[in-house]
Amino acid sequence: KQEVTQIPAALSVPEGENLVLNCSFTDSAIYNLQWFRQDPGKGLTSLLLIQSSQREQTSGRLNASLDKSSGRSTLYIAASQPGDSATYLCAHSGGYQKVTFGTGTKLQVIP
Amino acid sequence: GAVVSQHPSRVICKSGTSVKIECRSLDFQATTMFWYRQFPKQSLMLMATSNEGSKATYEQGVEKDKFLINHASLTLSTLTVTSAHPEDSSFYICSASQRQGIIYYGYTFGSGTRLTVV
Numbered sequence: 001k002q003e004v005t006q007i008p009a010a011l012s013v014p015e016g017e018n019l020v021l022n023c024s025f026t027d028s029a030i031y032n033l034q035w036f037r038q039d040p041g042k043g044l045t046s047l048l049l050i051q052s053s054q055r056e057q058t059s060g061r062l063n064a065s066l067d068k069s070s071g072r073s074t075l076y077i078a079a080s081q082p083g084d085s086a087t088y089l090c091a092h093s094g095g096y097q098k099v100t101f102g103t104g105t106k107l108q109v110i111p
Numbered sequence: 112g113a114v115v116s117q118h119p120s121r122v123i124c125k126s127g128t129s130v131k132i133e134c135r136s137l138d139f140q141a142t143t144m145f146w147y148r149q150f151p152k153q154s155l156m157l158m159a160t161s162n163e164g165s166k167a168t169y170e171q172g173v174e175k176d177k178f179l180i181n182h183a184s185l186t187l188s189t190l191t192v193t194s195a196h197p198e199d200s201s202f203y204i205c206s207a208s209q210r211q212g213i214i215y216y217g218y219t220f221g222s223g224t225r226l227t228v229v
Contacts, residue, residue, distance in 0.1 A: 042222060044155075
């Protein structure tokens with residue numbers, strides 16, 4: 001059974017810090033991995049999508065990497081801001097109609 | 112970019128009644144739509160997958176007769192919670208994807224529906 005784990009479960013940092021969120025998955029068969037952000041009581045906003053043939057994707061202050069051999073993906077957030085406070089979810093797509101979400105990391109950026 | 116509209120955002124209903132939630136892809140054709148349920152402080156749990164024009168595929172443990180899913184067009188899927196009970200109160204989220212062969216190119220999520228059954 002595919003398991004997707006995110007560490008840490010919660011993180012509190014002062015504004016301006018760079019931080020790394022981790023996502024690990026057990027199924028080495030992967031089509032893509034996607035990072036989302038979820039604000040309280042809201043749906044999910046897609047941040048970055050990494051195809052299995054790619055190693056990383058960047059968007060603004062966000063950089064996501066994918067290491068298939070070790071079953072890991074990281075989301076790097078540079079110069080964190082209070083507006084970055086949210087829950088971050090990774091989603092592993094292992095094939096046809098198989099998407100497993102991670103357990104989430106709740107981030108709080110303190111002004 | 113791709114947009115998925117989900118309505119209503121919040122609904123309160125009486126126990127025993129039915130509630131319909133709509134999920135529309137606004138600027139793309141969604142061959143497949145997914146319905147998730149999210150309990151407080153937990154991640155998303157897939158309830159069912161629906162392909163346009165065919166019956167939905169439900170995950171183990173999800174009652175087909177309670178959670179009716181219809182995907183009649185490439186832009187609309189609906190989830191109907193029938194004979195709702197307080198334990199059905201939850202946050203329901205849909206997502207849509209485009210499929211080319213067996214590969215999905217990312218998922219676009221709706222904004223979610225907070226259902227409260229009283």
